[in-house]
Amino acid sequence: MQDKKCVVLVVSSLRMGGAEKVASFLANALADDYKVVLVLWSKENQFYTLDSRVQVEIVPNVYRGIFGNINRIKGLIRIFKVHQASLAISFIHQSNILAILAGKISKIPVIATEHSIYSGLNSKIWNLLRRLTYPFAKCVTTLTHKDLQHYSFLSNVCVMSNPIALEKSESKDYLQYKPYVLSAGRMIKSKHYEELLRAFSIFSKTHKDYSLLLAGDGEERERLEKQAKELGIKAVFLGRLENLYSLYCNAEFFALASYKEGLSNVLIESLMCGTPVVSYDCPYGPSEIIKHGENGYLVELGNVESLAEHFEKITSNRVTLAQNTKYIESRFGEEVVLEKWKALIQKFIV
Template identity: 35%
Template structure:
């Protein structure tokens, strides 16, 4: 790989929390890679909670709004690893003044007090820490970044991001859609994690196409492969007689557990096979899954693994990975499965899977919600009609951090070079 002329920068990265799904994980991975390139990276979660504390990169700084209830385990982890944690103050009088200013600037949207307080805290961070650029992920952080930059006189470029299907995701409905339509066009750039998501967002949010950039989620392919070699203690993964299908679910209609379980029921009637499910699911959600499983007579063949900091050891030992989503922004878990050399079956959901799998070249695609088609694709895959593991691993390298990081670096450098920030920034701040 050629040596680039990239100049290390100072960036603030806004994330919803240090938990959640692939979006948060991808942003934390980006932060770590930028730090390794010599950048100063500040993380600004809107909620100081999360299960991904172990992938907070060493060398990052964590800024959060004072008076939040913080995750004790997260704080202890940060202290143990030398990660500085800073509370951002929000003066009530400043928040009141800022709210009036923002409501005058955006009279068409009804800003809530919590949204104003988020913006004030981040504006304080901008004024004190003086980052060169703000990078935001998901709807809440996107809005907070744009509002904070507005309060600071738009003194630095904002990179918002689209990490889900705007036409489907709850973050873009009703009032939230009105917020996004008003605020997202004011970002200097918008990164979408798939071409389909980019087209959809440009149309629905009325974005300038020249400001919209497609940069796929990256995955640390070599690290995934190493972690996939770690031991799995559960006996299911040692059985040759009952191969394991692996999937990932969370408490959201998007993941369509009913199609997954129904398809598994069809497969189980024809073949000895088991289903293992990763994900931090509520007890109520598990019960709903098991009610359907019991009606199909397969409840004893389903295992809930819960949240695991290293899901790749399961991916590496599963016979097949299955994604049943109704929609996605990209679906990083498919990339991770490919990195482990594990065959995949996925719904042809908008958007992402078809782009990752190149319209079925690297794995089977089935219609959304079609349990019978999914079952047949699973049976065909279990019969051995799949791409060789080494070819799947090579496909995953297309989404490696080295490749994706170059796109981010070029975008950041261009935005900073073209911004109108002078040496005496923040002179037009409203707070």
């Protein structure tokens, strides 16, 4: 029997997040056809479960700054050699840059994947390194067609959506909160949950029976819990949850107040469950997912009053909006995206 070719996936960690979720999905899905090695910088806060066939390698953060990154490149070169890698797939700019450099030295083809908007990278140094190194990748993938436009300096770039799969799980734990609005994601500043709370506060003045359920955790959680109490709203902080299926299915609608998104997994997942969505029209993902007035609403960025008005609007049109969500499976279903990934891998694997 011929040995399987080795695909190495490089991601900083498996904490809760969009890129991390895709990395774990790909690692598990590719294990049938390839020897899969997953390289992490840290194993702390691992949120996603891996197939037992996936081999995990840790390249620890021994040094800070440039010396730490040189150490990681050396670690990747060693792993590529030990496992006789035929291809590497990396996730998010820092891992992309380091994997591309290690791949160039090792003569291993690298597919670099972007999971946030191009303009979201604020560091001038990392921006420069991105422009210098990305041309050496065999392919760079972006999540949206709008973000693709920023990579005009590349000839080897394509759009690759996140593969979305929902494990059906029936739970009655949250029925006590119905009717409720759902939001989910990391509680960090760029998600602007404080504006979501304010919008819900306005909305709840005429919809006193509604609750706001928030799934996720992060540095802003304590401050947000305090704000919710001050506003006097029925907000329930659920913490990190791996399976949101039942929450999506029983929500009246899903709401997002983020100021920047790649291709939002949670918006897609909600629509796949037949639950309409309302989101700020932030760069770049929401407008590629939401058909305004058909399966949800796009709201002017930062306009809290308009966000609250569209909460009202979505409750009045929920049934019609929900009927227009089913097409989403054919675009973002995991089997559809996995086949695209397999074709891309076959194109570049050595």
